[in-house]
Amino acid sequence: MxxxxxxxxxxxxxxxxxxxxxxxxxxxxxxxxxxxxxxxxxxxxxxxxxxxxxxxxxxxxxxxxxxxxxxxxxxxxxxxxxxxxxxxxxxxxxxxxxxxxxxxxxxxxxxxxxxxxxxxxxxxxxxxxxxxxxxxxxxxxxxxxxxxxxxxxxxxxxxxxxxxxxxxxxxxxxxxxxxxxxxxxxxxxxxxxxxxxxxxxxxxxxxxxxxxxxxxxxxxxxxxxxxxxxxxxxxxxxxxxxxxxSPDFDDLITSTVTGMAEQVTGFVHTLTGLGIPTRVPEAGFYVLADVGDDATAWCERMVLDHGVAGLPLSVFYSHPVPEAASMVRFALCKQPSTLAEASRRLQARLAPSRPA
The missing domain is CATH 3.40.640.10 (Type I PLP-dependent aspartate aminotransferase-like (Major domain))
Structure with a gap:
């Protein structure tokens, strides 16, 4: 994913x-x-x-x-x-x-x-x-x-x-x-x-x-x-x-934005439910999540072990920024089925264990 x-x-x-x-x-x-x-x-x-x-x-x-x-x-x-x-x-x-x-x-x-x-x-x-x-x-x-x-x-x-x-x-x-x-x-x-x-x-x-x-x-x-x-x-x-x-251009944009907002909000809700602090963005389709660990190592584990790829925020800086070290960017311009499967995999890996 x-x-x-x-x-x-x-x-x-x-x-x-x-x-x-x-x-x-x-x-x-x-x-x-x-x-x-x-x-x-x-x-x-x-x-x-x-x-x-x-x-x-x-x-x-x-x-x-x-x-x-x-x-x-x-x-x-x-x-x-x-x-x-x-x-x-x-x-x-x-x-x-x-x-x-x-x-x-x-x-x-x-x-x-x-x-x-x-x-x-x-x-x-x-x-x-x-x-x-x-x-x-x-x-x-x-x-x-x-x-x-x-x-x-x-x-x-x-x-x-x-x-x-x-x-x-x-x-x-x-x-x-x-x-x-x-x-x-x-x-x-x-x-x-x-x-x-x-x-x-x-x-x-x-x-x-x-x-x-x-x-x-x-x-x-x-x-x-x-x-x-x-x-x-x-x-x-x-x-x-x-x-x-096209006279329908504004309607096309409205439809696109509405669908994107729903997907972004839903994914943020999933991550927040897993204990990963995430905020709903004001624009675009990227969300930033604080995974509470070194973001590069976390992303490597996720893609190799669970098939979900995110991007460490650190790649957007020319020098290390300690405040960004645990931040991961997710791009959500995907089919709903893709985001649903990514959410399922993250939940399987990260959901808090329940008492027997």
Whole structure:
């Protein structure tokens, strides 16, 4: 039972498959424009506007390539980049690959908050970028008003570009609308919003993502992007555009979020009943559990002896964090039958023994 990776073990919703079928027999089987198919860029502008689809939107091969191309546009050797940890494993290697220097800010639990003092402590004249993730993998929450205020102030006073990974933006489990970097940082040349269809539509293999930025910054991102992948698959771009433009898109998101919230709450209840402190996340489909033991050793035992894979929270930090040593992340973007079987195996292994 692979609860370690944020990979779905089922296909996308029927509406998404129908959109793919509708475009599959068409003639769009050659290269799309490198900046992204105009139909998809228009759909994204309609969802995120006001944005100019011709100058402010770049479609990439997933959020990961969008991030890579953005860093290529922003970083030169010796530049410093603030990364708020725990952080997705791709962030730091891309920065160092371009000769940048990572300056981490470490939060130890979902209850910790990012503030201006923590950012000031790692900011220098060489600071060019800050990378944030909201909604946040693995913490399962969004940056709050005060955290965004601190980030926006850094951008406005120091000219630091805010790169915000918002891949889970549509998966806020209480149904509240997501407010990210486009709403928080006023200058479009000091902000990049990165997102994708992967988690929203359960199509991680489609590799359709995007970077949204001001015209000057977008031109630089596109200059890098065209020499990385040139363009994602044209039929998949068109299928994503159909879903985004559909009048049923909001209902699709509501249904997805409702089902995800039920699965997450149920699994948290299972772990809590086993004496493992676990909190219901605010967003996304990851839960953090305190297993009360070294998380790496615990995960090894679980996967080898009981066939349930989780991921130690420690892998999201660049240096050991004692407060995270016993924390395990579970990815719950799975079929109900998968989670039921994982719960059964965990209960068989961890349930308190009953007196005879």
């Amino acid at each position: 692979n609860l370690a990776q944020g990979v779905f073990d089922h296909g996308p919703p029927a509406q998404v498959l129908a959109a793919l079928t509708e475009v599959g027999a068409g003639t769009e089987h050659q290269y799309a424009p490198s900046a992204g198919h105009p139909v998809l860029r228009a759909a994204l502008a309609g969802r995120y506007g006001p944005l100019d689809p011709d100058t402010e939107i770049t479609v990439c091969a997933g959020a990961t390539e969008a991030y890579y191309s953005t860093m290529a546009a922003l970083i030169r050797p010796g530049d410093e980049v603030i990364v708020v940890e725990p952080a997705y494993e791709q962030y730091a290697p891309v920065i160092t690959g371009f000769g940048g220097i990572v300056r981490p800010v470490r939060l130890t639990g979902p209850g910790d908050r990012l503030d201006a003092a923590a950012l000031a402590a790692v900011t220098s004249p060489a600071t060019r970028v800050i990378v944030v993730n909201s909604p946040w993998n693995p913490f399962g929450r969004c940056l709050d008003e005060l955290e965004w205020q601190a980030v926006a102030e850094l951008a406005e006073t120091r000219g630091v570009v805010v790169v915000s990974d918002e891949t889970y933006e549509h998966l806020v489990l209480d149904g509240r609308p997501h407010r990210g970097v486009l709403e928080r940082v006023a200058d479009p040349e000091l902000r990049v919003k990165i997102s994708s269809a992967s988690k929203t539509l359960a199509v991680t293999g489609w590799r359709v993502g995007w970077a949204l930025a001001g015209p000057g910054l977008t031109a630089r991102i596109r200059a890098a992007h065209q020499f990385v992948t040139f363009c994602p698959a044209a039929p998949l771009q068109l299928a994503v555009a159909r879903v985004l433009d």
